Amino acid sequence: MATTIGLQDLPPTPLLSEKHSGIPERWAEQCKESKARLYSLKTLPASVPREGELPVLPPGIDRPTFNTAIAELKETLGEEHVELNDKPLVDGWYMEHPNTHDTFHVLEQSKLVSSAQVYPGSVEDIQTIVRWANKYLIPIYPISIGRNMGYGGAAPRVPGSVTIDLGRRMNKVLKIDGNSASCIVEPGVTYFALYEEVQKTGLPLWIDTPDVGGGSVLGNCIDRGVGYTPYGDHWANHCGLEVVLPSGEIMRTGMGALPGKNGADNPSWQAFQHAYGPSVDGIFSQSNFGIVTKMGMWLMPATGHQSYMITFPEEDDFEQIIEIIRPLALNRVLGNIPQLRSVIQELAITGRPKSDFYDGKDPIPMEVIKAHAKNMPCGECAWVFYGTVYGPEETRNSQLDIIRQEFSKVRGSKFFLPEDMPEDHYIHPRARICSGVPELRELDWLNWKPNCAHLAFSPITPTRGQDARIVHEIVTRLHKKWGFDSLPTWCVSGREMHYIAEILIDRSDPDEKRRAICCMREMITEAAAEGYGEYRTHLIFQDQISRTYGWGNQALMRFNETLKDALDPNGILAPGRAGIWPKSYRDKGWEILPEDEPRTSVKTNGVIH
Structure with missing residues (x-):
């Protein structure tokens, strides 16, 4: 039987002033009531026991090597910025979600889980993590906030990957430009947070938000999410990316590729989406070709x-x-x-x-x-x-x-x-x-x-x-x-x-x-x-769906694989995302396809668990 949970029985959701993923104070009461409603029919325990030795290891990595690698990462980034995923898995709810697994797990809760979470505080930290991953051949899986609910949440496609939680320490609105009606955001900026920052400026500007405002502006955009104003096509209204490539190099797209005067950002970076030559922004949306660390976004002038x-x-x-x-x-x-x-x-x-x-x-x-x-x-x-x-x-x-x-x-x-x-x-x-x-x-x-x-x-x-x-x-x-x-x-x-x-x-x-x-x-x-x-x-349907786009004997997928192998020869960045597998994983049993049974299992290196 469901147990009714009253408002007074639930701890308050963190405020935005306390946590980057929190709720602004003006929504605190609505949040409190929403949380109580969603908990009112909950019958699951907060967590269930996990089996086996923890944390789950990345594929092909033994425990001594993993321990050595994690110790090195802690020493480089600081012990407090690296966490092992060896604790109970707690689903939480939308505003208090985990970064260890999928809150809305369709498989068993413990199937698609990380081995650890790492919290970079700068682009330089991300470069360090990427180079570390290449050294040890450990797969890494970047998330912005981890609220991609209904599509896999914060879960990595390859169990045992190290999740790069970009949002905890990289969550600033770096710029709001009233003249060009644009902004630059880091991955941890939610729609709630961007709205609050725009309000502080007093500028007559709107953001475009999806149905629920707790997601990452950057993360939703590069997954080609939608909103509902005239600016609702989020990807069409982004302008300029900064990306860390799987090699650890940093690249800027669009006009940002042209250096500004005296080391400043190019003043046209958030005004024009393209550069000279091929427009490459698109390869960083719904892909595993790079880690987007900054993004320009157009804002809508307020109107009746x-x-x-x-x-x-x-x-x-x-x-x-x-x-x-x-x-x-x-x-x-x-x-x-x-x-x-x-x-x-x-x-x-x-x-x-x-x-x-x-x-x-x-x-x-x-x-x-x-x-x-x-x-x-x-x-x-x-x-x-x-x-x-x-x-x-x-x-x-x-x-x-x-x-x-x-x-x-x-x-x-x-x-x-x-x-x-x-x-x-x-x-x-x-x-x-x-x-x-x-x-x-x-x-x-x-x-x-x-x-x-x-x-x-x-x-x-x-x-x-x-x-x-x-x-x-x-x-x-x-x-x-x-x-x-x-x-x-x-x-x-x-x-x-x-x-x-x-x-x-x-x-x-x-x-x-x-x-x-x-x-x-x-x-x-x-x-x-x-x-x-x-x-x-x-996540678990990405292989099936990517193969449906098979015109020309899978020409699109072969092109994506060519890009993947060129940009990420060690296959360390989010292998399998969008159905794109690097050569080190390709055709080795990692795909999850309709013929795989039982339906509630996940394949790990060709073995169904």
């Missing part, structure tokens, strides 16, 4: 804004809705990256568990969902569209008139503004996110199940109804086959849509984990067979 919500009555309406969305998005009438969400999320985002709405263990039927929605602010419906328009009032009103007119073509659609909804409705945090204010509210749907974790299936489709239908029917059918509720969201960028399907699992249930992996494997395979591929995925 108006959020709104439209509901649609029938589940089969989505094809018509998307056909209406496309010309509005292409002509920039919609203004931002809007979301089309299944109405089941109106239930889940209340923070109430599924058991409040449905007694069955099977997926909750649509008629039950709609019956509950009938008594909620959204009313009885199947889809909910959240959007925001920007600019002067006259412009916003003109855009809203067009939006109302076009979506009214869907019979039974209803249009709402935030003032039409009660204060606790999700439209209000949605409006804040769409005006550059970080939030925590999106965490509430993780209360849908006890010990809830999520696993994201994230294919790309054109903004076209027939394409959306193909992917949606695959996802809906396979969620039902494997016994999961389907909570789909389309995030519309214009010509394309990110289809985000979350599988919610009780991470205390091995069978749910097995079924979630099976569901993911089949969705990946079936979507790829129809020509639709994921833009981002969890």
Whole structure:
């Protein structure tokens, strides 16, 4: 049975003033309540005993060699900046997460774990660590914050890797430029932290934040995450990187490659994304070719804004809705990256568990969902569209008139503004996110199940109804086959849509984990067979997905492997990330593919554990 945990029973989450990954004081109460809700159905113990000798060793490294290597690293960086992963594994929660493993572990908790964590305080420290790794042939795995939830968190792809936690000591906003509306951040800067720093300047600038604000600005960007203002394509709005290569050399991309006057940074570094010659920034996103230590990011000038919500009555309406969305998005009438969400999320985002709405263990039927929605602010419906328009009032009103007119073509659609909804409705945090204010509210749907974790299936489709239908029917059918509720969201960028399907699992249930992996494997395979591929995925599916991009006899992967072997001949930097294996690991049993069984195991050097 679940044990209800009251607010008074939980230690407070660290504040941002106390810890780089903490919560700003203005969100402390919201954070406290969110944490209590997420703990209210927790049945897992804080930790479970670990088996075998600890820490888990890197592949091919015996314990005396490992101990010698760690002693050398401690002597170089300081004992307090190197920690062995030999203690109990504690999942924590979003704002108090581990850097030792995946909080939302789909495999057993102890499978994808580090051997140690190291905390560099400078680029020079990172160079030292990289050279150390080359000397001992120990794999290293850099993280910014480690909150890549649903995609692997802080877990290394190769068990026993040494995690480089960049965020603990490299967490400064190095520059905010009001003239160019840009900033430079280190890896440990969260969206909450960047928002606070921008507020301190008093400049009329917005950040662009994803659904939850605790992640790394840099980390989310290089994993090509999205937000919801007109600057929502984060990678498209980065400008200039500083990178430590696997050799230990430092490189700057874009205009930063041109030295500034008297040793200063080039003044155009955050103004223009490219240099002369090939534009190489892209090889450092979703890759293992370098460690990004600084990044420029464009900020949005503050402007007027108006959020709104439209509901649609029938589940089969989505094809018509998307056909209406496309010309509005292409002509920039919609203004931002809007979301089309299944109405089941109106239930889940209340923070109430599924058991409040449905007694069955099977997926909750649509008629039950709609019956509950009938008594909620959204009313009885199947889809909910959240959007925001920007600019002067006259412009916003003109855009809203067009939006109302076009979506009214869907019979039974209803249009709402935030003032039409009660204060606790999700439209209000949605409006804040769409005006550059970080939030925590999106965490509430993780209360849908006890010990809830999520696993994201994230294919790309054109903004076209027939394409959306193909992917949606695959996802809906396979969620039902494997016994999961389907909570789909389309995030519309214009010509394309990110289809985000979350599988919610009780991470205390091995069978749910097995079924979630099976569901993911089949969705990946079936979507790829129809020509639709994921833009981002969890660690254990990276090999499968990278192989779906196999045009020209795996020409892209062969190119990536050529780059990997040239830049990282010893294969020390994040081997296996994005499905890219160095020659020292390649074709030696490290890949995790659909045929590998059992589904809840992980292969280590060809052996299933």
